[in-house]
Amino acid sequence: MNTNVISSFIAIATSISFLLLSPPSKSFYHSLFLSDSLSCNQSIANHLYILTKRPHVAGSEANAEAAAYVLSTLTSYKVRSHITTYEVALTYPISRSLTLKPTPQDSPVKFDLHQEIYDGDPYADVADEVLPTFHAYAKSGTVAGPVVYANYGRVQDYAVLKQMKVNVSGNVVLAKYGKIYRGDIVENAYAEGAIGVLIYTDRKDYGGVGDAKWFPDDKWMPSSGVQVGSVYNGAGDPTTPGWPSSGLCERLSDDDAEKGGEVPLIPSLPISWADGDRILRSIDGQVANDDWQGGKDAPVYKVGPGPAILNLSYTGKQVITTIQNVIGIIEGVEEPDRYVILGNHRDAWTFGAVDPNSGTAALLEVAHRMWKLQEKGWKPRRTIIFCNWDAEEYGLIGSTEWVEENREMLASRAVAYMNVDIAVQGLGFYASATPQLDELLIKATKQVQDPDNSSQSIYQSWIRSSENPKIGRLGGGGSDYSAFVQHVGVPATDISYGEVTSIWGLVALQLADEEFLPFDYLSYANELQRSVEDLKIELSEKGIKLFPLFNSIKELRMAATKIANEIKVLQDRNVWASVSKNDHYKVRELNDRLMMAERAFTDREGLPGRTWYKHLIFAPSKHNDYGSKYFPGIDDAIEKAKSINTTDLWLAVQHEVWRVSRVIKHASLVLSGQLT
Numbered sequence: 164m165n166t167n168v169i170s171s172f173i174a175i176a177t178s179i180s181f182l183l184l185s186p187p188s189k190s191f192y193h194s195l196f197l198s199d200s201l202s203c204n205q206s207i208a209n210h211l212y213i214l215t216k217r218p219h220v221a222g223s224e225a226n227a228e229a230a231a232y233v234l235s236t237l238t239s240y241k242v243r244s245h246i247t248t249y250e251v252a253l254t255y256p257i258s259r260s261l262t263l264k265p266t267p268q269d270s271p272v273k274f275d276l277h278q279e280i281y282d283g284d285p286y287a288d289v290a291d292e293v294l295p296t297f298h299a300y301a302k303s304g305t306v307a308g309p310v311v312y313a314n315y316g317r318v319q320d321y322a323v324l325k326q327m328k329v330n331v332s333g334n335v336v337l338a339k340y341g342k343i344y345r346g347d348i349v350e351n352a353y354a355e356g357a358i359g360v361l362i363y364t365d366r367k368d369y370g371g372v373g374d375a376k377w378f379p380d381d382k383w384m385p386s387s388g389v390q391v392g393s394v395y396n397g398a399g400d401p402t403t404p405g406w407p408s409s410g411l412c413e414r415l416s417d418d419d420a421e422k423g424g425e426v427p428l429i430p431s432l433p434i435s436w437a438d439g440d441r442i443l444r445s446i447d448g449q450v451a452n453d454d455w456q457g458g459k460d461a462p463v464y465k466v467g468p469g470p471a472i473l474n475l476s477y478t479g480k481q482v483i484t485t486i487q488n489v490i491g492i493i494e495g496v497e498e499p500d501r502y503v504i505l506g507n508h509r510d511a512w513t514f515g516a517v518d519p520n521s522g523t524a525a526l527l528e529v530a531h532r533m534w535k536l537q538e539k540g541w542k543p544r545r546t547i548i549f550c551n552w553d554a555e556e557y558g559l560i561g562s563t564e565w566v567e568e569n570r571e572m573l574a575s576r577a578v579a580y581m582n583v584d585i586a587v588q589g590l591g592f593y594a595s596a597t598p599q600l601d602e603l604l605i606k607a608t609k610q611v612q613d614p615d616n617s618s619q620s621i622y623q624s625w626i627r628s629s630e631n632p633k634i635g636r637l638g639g640g641g642s643d644y645s646a647f648v649q650h651v652g653v654p655a656t657d658i659s660y661g662e663v664t665s666i667w668g669l670v671a672l673q674l675a676d677e678e679f680l681p682f683d684y685l686s687y688a689n690e691l692q693r694s695v696e697d698l699k700i701e702l703s704e705k706g707i708k709l710f711p712l713f714n715s716i717k718e719l720r721m722a723a724t725k726i727a728n729e730i731k732v733l734q735d736r737n738v739w740a741s742v743s744k745n746d747h748y749k750v751r752e753l754n755d756r757l758m759m760a761e762r763a764f765t766d767r768e769g770l771p772g773r774t775w776y777k778h779l780i781f782a783p784s785k786h787n788d789y790g791s792k793y794f795p796g797i798d799d800a801i802e803k804a805k806s807i808n809t810t811d812l813w814l815a816v817q818h819e820v821w822r823v824s825r826v827i828k829h830a831s832l833v834l835s836g837q838l839t
Contacts, residue, residue, distance in 0.1 A: 189676040192541040196672060197611060197665055201532045207664070210236070210524035211516065214509070216286075218293045221510040221554035221561075222253050222484040225292070229509055230487040233551045236527050237491040240534035242549065244491040244590035249408045249564045251400040252420075253557055254481045256297035256777050259432060261361070262474040265445040269476075274438050279387040281379050286514065293513050296433055297479065298345065298362075299393035300401065304430040305476040306335065306359040309469030310446050314455045316362070322354050327449055332356030335473045337442055339365045344640075344788035346394040349427045353787060360431040361474045363439025364390050367458035370436055391512045393556060396788060397425035398645055398775060399563030406773060407568035417481065419450055424772075429582045430477045445471035458525035468491050486510075488561045491549035493533060495675065498751075501545040501758070502573070503675045504580045504653075505529065505667065506562060506643050506758040508555030518585050521661075523551060525586035529668040543675040545578060552643050555584075559645050566646035573651055578758055579674050580647040583667055585659040590615065592625045592666075595635035596656040597648060597761060597781070598687040602748050603670060604634060604656060606681075613666045621660065638781040638795065649778045652762035654682065678750060679730050680759045684723035691716050691780070691827065694793040702802070707817055711824035719827055722834035726756060756836045763830035766822060770796045771815075781825045794823050 195201060216234075230246060237244040263272040276296060280287050311331050314320040316338030320686055325332060331742035336352040338360065345362055352360045364370075364384055373385035378385055395401060400408040402415045404423060420426050444462045451464040489509075495501065507522040509515075530549055533541075554560035566573060579600065594604050608622035616624060637648045637655055647653040658666060695712045702709070730753055737746060765777035772812045776782040776795070784790035785799045792798045796819040804812035832839065 177835060186540060187546075189541075189672075192536050192539070193669060193672050193676070195539065196532055196536060196668055199534045199681045202664070203528070203531070206531065207524045207528045210527050211520055214354070214520040214523055215511075215514045215516045217289050218513045219509070219511055219515065220294055220762040221486055222482075223558055224253075226510050226553065227487060230489055230551070230553065231751045233489045233509065233523065233527065237489065237530055237549060240527075240530050241537070242491040242493060242530055242534065244489065244549075247488045247490055247565060248485050249400070249488075249561070250410070250412075250483050251404045251408045251486055251554060251557075251560050251564065252414075252481055252510075253484050253486075253554065253560075254300050254479045256295050257478045257480050258476070259295060259297060259478075260474075260476045261432060261434070261438075263445060264276075264441055264472045264474075272441065274434070274441075275391075276432070276434070276438075277387065278435070279385065280447055281385070283379075294389050294391075296389040298349075298391070298431050298433060299428075300395040300426055300481075301349075301431045301477055301479060302427050302429055304359075306430055307474040308334045308358055308473060309467060310337050310442060310471050310473050311336050311357070311467045312336075312443065312446055312455075312464060313352065313449060313466075314451070315339050315342040316351050316360075317343055318351060320352065320455075323452065324466060327466060329449070329468065330356075331468075333358060335359045335361065335475060336467045337361045337363065337439065337446075339363060339368065339439075340390055341365070341368045341784065343790065344396075344783075345390075345392055345433075346396040346427070347787050349394045349429065349431045350396060353427070353429050357429060358497055359429050359473075361434050361439070361442070361473070361475065362390075362431065363434045363442075364436045365389065365439065365457055366436045366461065370458075372458060384436070387435045389433050389435050391433055393558050394427050394431055395425060395558040396427075398640060398650075399567065400560055401426055403564075405567065407564045409564070409568060414483075430475055432475060432477055438770070441474070442471065465782055486553035486564075488553055489549075489551040490565075491530060493537075493543055493547040495545040495547070496542045497544045499546050499753075500576050502548050502577045503543075503671055504548045504550060504647075505671055506550040506580060506582050507584065508552040508553060508561065508643055510556055510561075512556055517588055519555065521586040521588075522583040522659075525583055525664040525667060526551065528664045528698070529671065532664075532668055533672075543672075544678075545675045546557050547671060547675050550643075555643055559640065559643055562643035563646045563650075566650060570651060573647070573653060577647070577651070577653045578680060580644055580653050580655040581667060581671060581674075582642055582644040582655065582657040583663055584642050584657075585661060588659060591628060592621050592658075592660045593635075593657045594656065595637050597637060597654045598655055598690045599682040599684050599757075599761070600670075601634050601686050602657055602683045603673060603681045604658070604666075607666045607669045607673070610669060611822055612829050621666065621725070636781055636793070638783060638792050639790055640783040648761075649776050649782050650765075652765040652778055654758075654761045679734070680754050680757045682760075683727075684757070684760060685720060685727065687725055688716055688720040691719070691793075694703060698794065698797070702816075703818075705813065707813070707820060709820060711821055712827070715824040715827035715831065718831040719834070722831040724837070726753065726834050730751060752836065756834055758835045760830045763825050763833045766826055771799065771819075779823050794819070797823060 216227040261274045336357040369384040552561035613624045644655040782795035800816040
């Protein structure tokens with residue numbers, strides 16, 4: 164027999180023997196993770212029940228107890244865990260009052276600012292532990308003045324009022340929740356000269372339509388219900404901007420924190436739609452536009468000012484208090500210095516049954532299933548880190564302080580961050596991500612069964628519920644992914660669904676175990692191209708040159724194609740042959756390029772006037788912290804140039820175009836792995 168034939172036969176026999184004797188593949192464990200044998204709905208329900216027995220606002224005893232529960236549960240699953248504490252500035256209400264004098268002849272109407280308890284409420288015995296309705300970080304003070312109705316309090320709403328010759332200066336603004344972040348509602352009102360702000364939940368948006376019923380008979384907000392929240396426009400402790408609030412750290416004074424521009428400078432209160440309705444009925448003046456009007460049984464909305472006079476008084480206290488992040492670690496065996504991070508916050512304004520503790524229960528279930536996998540022999544290639552954040556509701560504080568403290572480690576080691584606030588909120592799958600993770604998310608939805616219809620996958624139900632199922636982007640500052648993406652440049656996802664535990668855990672396993680990181684930068688380049696095409700339409704006839712962006716995106720597409728081809732060559736070579744030492748080094752080098760490319764989209768100077776935000780592709784809109792914008796620096800510059808229209812401001816737009824083109828160029832160089 165030919166020697167070459169014998170050698171080939173031996174090689175094949177050796178390979179088959181190796182396969183037969185090898186431990187189960189990573190994909191075997193990933194399938195096992197999805198099996199019914201590892202999942203336990205009862206344990207998830209028990210976690211949620213325990214976590215939501217009491218209101219647990221950040222800094223409270225109840226929230227510390229919840230942290231201890233998360234720590235003990237992770238420890239019971241053999242996850243090496245600890246608590247990291249920070250001393251941060253939080254605010255709490257001391258007193259509030261709101262009085263309406265409809266006309267000079269009318270007696271004043273004093274609002275009780277109280278949320279009613281419904282009959283049979285099983286948590287009535289701890290309802291007095293819920294804080295009075297307030298805005299975190301609201302300015303203390305007393306103001307009185309005529310009322311102006313400003314719709315959603317957006318910049319464009321004030322433009323409409325100016326067209327109507329309505330002067331906001333010296334008045335109290337009444338605005339609706341719904342379109343932008345409440346902190347921006349207050350900031351926009353201040354910029355227009357308002358002396359105070361009331362934000363209410365309009366029945367048209369939150370009370371259901373027609374004859375809809377309210378909670379507890381249906382999901383709609385009852386007439387006395389109030390949406391509380393923060394009006395701080397930054398991220399992290401406002402007294403330690405850019406550095407962690409650990410130990411005896413440097414700290415800004417209250418005056419210096421106010422000068423930073425992120426803390427409100429006028430008082431504000433959240434109120435119910437019943438109270439908002441009463442105030443609206445007392446406002447006269449011009450009739451508001453049709454799209455500003457309310458729903459069924461609402462009065463005709465007018466814009467004012469007055470004749471109604473509102474007297475708003477709020478006193479809060481700011482204290483330095485301890486918050487607790489719970490951190491759990493499953494160390495990787497091959498690449499322990501590469502981190503796949505799962506995060507969810509724990510603190511809540513009240514009980515937190517949906518946001519965030521359905522997510523906390525899901526986090527604990529993912530940890531439980533991974534413990535079961537470890538018992539069956541699974542070991543992750545890369546390190547998996549579970550993070551349960553504190554004080555998210557105040558301004559993403561727990562996650563931001565941790566990222567600021569560990570910035571350099573995360574910048575060099577973090578593979579991806581995966582966030583879940585809400586694991587149950589009715590039908591539908593919702594996901595946002597940085598674009599290189601789109602295909603990974605879609606793949607996971609195809610592997611997970613729809614919990615509401617066992618005959619189909621989540622992906623099938625997703626595409627049937629929407630003609631064009633879309634993965635959103637992480638430009639807004641709505642949750643704890645913000646510091647990872649927008650400050651450091653770590654790829655990230657944010658998902659919610661009834662069966663989120665399976666998707667969340669499966670994506671984490673694939674990121675932790677796949678030999679090559681499942682990142683698709685060709686998708687990223689294509690999406691950037693579409694965004695620049697939109698920008699081209701917006702800037703037509705403005706004299707702005709966009710060729711730097713088009714050229715840099717072309718280079719990014721070439722680099723993405725190059726690294727994909729390099730990975731395929733290595734995968735094909737290693738199908739039968741044993742992996743050489745040099746190949747191990749090459750795999751590591753390719754993965755480093757994939758991991759670090761997102762970092763290259765950041766710029767150390769950050770956005771103009773918002774230097775904490777380093778990412779030049781994704782960041783919040785300047786006038787809406789929840790709003791996600793491509794090229795936020797360009798967008799801010801365009802908005803300013805359009806409003807004032809000077810040559811210098813349009814030159815500033817061109818400068819931001821060049822800045823973005825440079826970071827895209829940097830990302831392409833990282834992906835290509837070659838020096839110029």
